Amino acid sequence: MRALLVLPTLDEEAGVREVLEDALAHHERFDALVVDGHSQDATVSMAEAAGVHVVQQRGRGKGAAIRTAIDVFLAGSWDALAMIDADGTYPVDALLGMMAELDQHAVLVGDRLRGPLEHDAMSRLNYLGNRFLSAVATVVHRADAADVCSGCWVIRRDAVERLRLNSMGFELEAELFASLAALGHAPRWVRIPYRSRKGEAKLTSVLDGVRILRKLLVRKVMGARKTHL
Numbered sequence: 001m002r003a004l005l006v007l008p009t010l011d012e013e014a015g016v017r018e019v020l021e022d023a024l025a026h027h028e029r030f031d032a033l034v035v036d037g038h039s040q041d042a043t044v045s046m047a048e049a050a051g052v053h054v055v056q057q058r059g060r061g062k063g064a065a066i067r068t069a070i071d072v073f074l075a076g077s078w079d080a081l082a083m084i085d086a087d088g089t090y091p092v093d094a095l096l097g098m099m100a101e102l103d104q105h106a107v108l109v110g111d112r113l114r115g116p117l118e119h120d121a122m123s124r125l126n127y128l129g130n131r132f133l134s135a136v137a138t139v140v141h142r143a144d145a146a147d148v149c150s151g152c153w154v155i156r157r158d159a160v161e162r163l164r165l166n167s168m169g170f171e172l173e174a175e176l177f178a179s180l181a182a183l184g185h186a187p188r189w190v191r192i193p194y195r196s197r198k199g200e201a202k203l204t205s206v207l208d209g210v211r212i213l214r215k216l217l218v219r220k221v222m223g224a225r226k227t228h229l
Helices: 016-024 043-049 062-075 093-099 124-141 172-182 205-227
Strands: 003-009 030-036 053-056 080-083 107-111 153-156 188-191
Touching: 003 016, 003 043, 003 062, 003 093, 016 030, 016 043, 030 043, 030 062, 043 053, 053 062, 062 080, 062 172, 080 093, 093 107, 093 153, 093 188, 124 172, 124 205, 153 172, 172 205
Parallel strands: 003 030, 003 080, 030 053, 107 188
Antiparallel strands: 080 153, 107 153
């Protein structure tokens, strides 16, 4: 299978070059795409210098970036959509093992919380917040959510084609999980290493955590309403 590997970016010059180099080393498996959120640093020029296609996302936020990427994906002939962050936290190599399982599983997600965490890769507050949100997602959606905020995903084309997303920000992963679980595509979780990010973090722990929790609950209510129509 061949995948479109999406890197959403916003001022990620500190990490994007290394991530792209790793992605391009596996050019036989991935076509890389940078979806940029109007960076003010050298992110775009670095990607273009590496020969990677860059598109400017519609709107702002990670959710808007991934929805833009899905439109590009559906217009092409790729077998799967892969995505990781451009800050160096996720190893590109982890995606290769995940892609090898696409015949058996439509959705595979990297599990940072049960994998090896590099020192200082995640603050204690973020770790506990991720654990809490994952536990809520598991209970509310009745599907294992080992790491519901993970940014490392591989989704087979038939599952991508059924997605209807509206997230704008970091609640995107929660919406992906909830939507795919409702479609019968509960993720297969793969333990992966998680490294310290390069560059400035964009996520605000408490506010984004509230938005993620709200998305998990709203998606459940929407699904319940549809089943009673």
